[in-house]
Every structure is written in structure tokens, then in C-alpha cells.
Amino acid sequence: xxxxxxxxxxxxxxxxxxxxxxxxxxxxxxxxxxxxxxxxxxxxxxxxxxxxxxxxxxxxxxxxxxxxxxxxxxxxxxxxxxxxxxxxxxxxxxxxxxxxxxxxxxxxxxxxxxxxxxxxxxxxxxxxxxxxxxxxxxxxxxxxxxxxxxxxxxxxxxxxxxxxxxxxxxxxxxxxxxxxxxxxxxxxxxxxxxxxxxxxxxxxxxxxxxxxxxxxxxxxxxxxxxxxxxxxxxxxxxxxxxxxxxxxxxxxxxxx
Numbered sequence: 001x002x003x004x005x006x007x008x009x010x011x012x013x014x015x016x017x018x019x020x021x022x023x024x025x026x027x028x029x030x031x032x033x034x035x036x037x038x039x040x041x042x043x044x045x046x047x048x049x050x051x052x053x054x055x056x057x058x059x060x061x062x063x064x065x066x067x068x069x070x071x072x073x074x075x076x077x078x079x080x081x082x083x084x085x086x087x088x089x090x091x092x093x094x095x096x097x098x099x100x101x102x103x104x105x106x107x108x109x110x111x112x113x114x115x116x117x118x119x120x121x122x123x124x125x126x127x128x129x130x131x132x133x134x135x136x137x138x139x140x141x142x143x144x145x146x147x148x149x150x151x152x153x154x155x156x157x158x159x160x161x162x163x164x165x166x167x168x169x170x171x172x173x174x175x176x177x178x179x180x181x182x183x184x185x186x187x188x189x190x191x192x193x194x195x196x197x198x199x200x201x202x203x204x205x206x207x208x209x210x211x212x213x214x215x216x217x218x219x220x221x222x223x224x225x226x227x228x229x230x231x232x233x234x235x236x237x238x239x240x241x242x243x244x245x246x247x248x249x250x251x252x253x254x255x256x
Contacts, residue, residue, distance in 0.1 A: 008238055009232075009239055010059060010211065011214070011229065011232050012052060012055070012069035012070075012198060012214070013068060013069065013070055013071065013214055013228075014200065014213040015072045015073070015083070016072065016073050017076045018072075018078050019031065019076075019082060021114060027218070028074075028217075029218060032083075035083065035086055037222070038216065038220065039087070039092060040090065041222050042068060042090070042225075043091075047066055047067070048066055049067075049069070049070040049087065050070065050093050051132065052071055053135075053172050053195075053196070054067075055069040056195075069095070069213075070092060070095070071175065071198060071213060072094055072095070072096045074098075074099065074107060075099055075118050075124070075137065076119070078116070078117075079096050079127060079132075080119060080123050080130075084127060084132065088130070095134075095135050096133070096134055097198070098118075098134060098135070098137055099138065099139060099140060099141055100136070101138070102140055103119070104119075106118060109140075124166060124167065125166065125167060135171045135172070136156070136171050136174050137175045137177060138156070138174075138177050139154060141177045141178075142155050142177055143178050143180050144176055144177065145180040145182045147184075147185065153188065155188075156174060156188045156194070157191070157192040157193075172195045172196065174194040176197065176198070176210075179200030180199075181210055182205075186209050194209065196209060197211065200213055201236075203237070206237040
């Protein structure tokens with residue numbers, strides 16, 4: 001198998017909020033009806049949405065054909081009420097990247113609003129019990145690019161500890177707030193014990209601790225979803241052989 005195929009970055013889709021809220025200045029909201037059409041589009045093409053962790057484990061075992069990773073950033077409360085029922089309806093799972101430093105709070109970092117409720121501790125536990133993977137999005141949605149050492153440890157290692165205490169299992173995955181990262185942020189995530197991490201377009205830092213994702217929004221019709229799938233391997237750098245998901249997943253399996 002050619003190296004560029006073997007190490008091709010997995011196809012990971014990035015969602016945020018799922019609601020009928022029309023006020024969406026940052027383009028982070030997908031209506032439940034739009035999400036359902038997108039999940040149906042995947043199903044009709046023989047694709048199944050799974051959590052990022054499951055996708056990487058499947059790649060390690062050579063059983064990832066037909067799988068696409070679904071991720072939901074920020075841990076909005078509507079993930080549990082709107083997204084999870086639809087995911088179950090279409091036989092999918094997903095990863096919810098949550099903020100243990102803002103339990104039951106809102107998206108105060110979005111200056112233009114609107115305010116949206118975040119999952120509280122009970123909501124996170126319910127999402128995990130529903131079969132969803134819980135990952136860390138840091139403590140408080142802090143940009144880690146250029147952050148000092150104390151902030152990096154707090155946002156990566158401490159958030160992992162808190163989620164481990166909350167759910168009973170330390171998360172395997174991390175997601176960089178705003179999708180921004182640098183060498184020090186990637187090193188901090190790795191040192192904190194995460195087996196993988198997601199960004200948006202990490203460029204030369206692309207690797208198992210800096211995985212690219214495709215943003216999915218309210219305007220993504222079937223045609224746009226098709227283009228995202230086709231263009232993914234052309235627009236994203238391949239993962240370095242030493243940090244391919246298969247190798248990382250094998251290391252995680254050994255630890256477990």
C-alpha cells in the first residue's frame with residue numbers, strides 16, 4: 001500500500017451546536033433537520049459515523065472502511081437533547097469535546113452571541129452512557145497557541161484529570177479550542193497522556209496529536225458533503241509515518 005494512502009489523514013467531521021437557532025454569526029449551528037439529512041447522506045453511501053477514538057482504533061486493526069469520524073466541539077447541551085437521538089437513529093456514535101471548567105455554563109467566549117447552554121456534569125455522564133466518547137476541549141475554551149506553561153498544563157492535563165473523575169475514565173482525545181495550536185501545545189497534549197488530538201487545519205504540525213477536520217455547517221447540502229469527502233485527501237497533509245493513527249491506537253491498546 002502506498003505511503004500516502006496508508007498515512008492519509010482520517011476523515012473527521014467537525015460539528016458544534018445542533019439547534020434551530022437562526023442567529024449564528026460564527027457558523028457553528030446546524031439544525032436537527034440538516035443534521036439528519038447529513039447523517040442520511042452518509043448512510044446512503046455506505047458510511048457510518050463513529051467517534052474519533054473508535055475510528056482510530058478501527059484504522060489500527062485495518063477495519064476502518066466505511067467509517068467517518070463525527071466530532072462535536074464545545075459540549076453544548078443540545079448535543080444530548082438534539083444530536084444524540086439522531087445519532088442513535090442512524091446507528092452512529094460521536095465524540096463530544098467538552099469543557100470541565102465551564103460545566104453548566106455557556107459559550108461566553110463567543111462575543112457576538114447568542115448565549116448557548118453547555119452540558120453540566122450530569123449531561124456529560126448521560127452522553128457517555130448513551131455510547132458517546134467524551135474528550136477534552138480544555139478547561140475554559142482558551143487559545144493554546146502561545147500560552148504559557150502553567151496554562152498549557154491546566155488546560156490539557158488538569159482538564160483530563162477532571163473528566164476522568166467525572167466519567168470514571170480519563171479521555172483519550174483532546175480538541176484544540178479555536179483549532180489553533182503550536183509545537184508547545186502539541187507537546188503538552190502528548191505529555192498529558194492523550195492518545196490523539198484534533199485541530200482544524202494544522203498544516204506542518206499534522207499528526208496523530210494534530211488531526212485535521214472538515215467543518216460542517218448549516219449550508220452543507222449533499223453536494224457540499226460530497227465535495228468535502230472528495231477533496232479531503234487532496235487538501236490535507238498525510239500523517240507522518242511515525243505518528244500514524246494505527247501506531248497511536250496500538251500504544252493506547254497496550255496501555256489499556
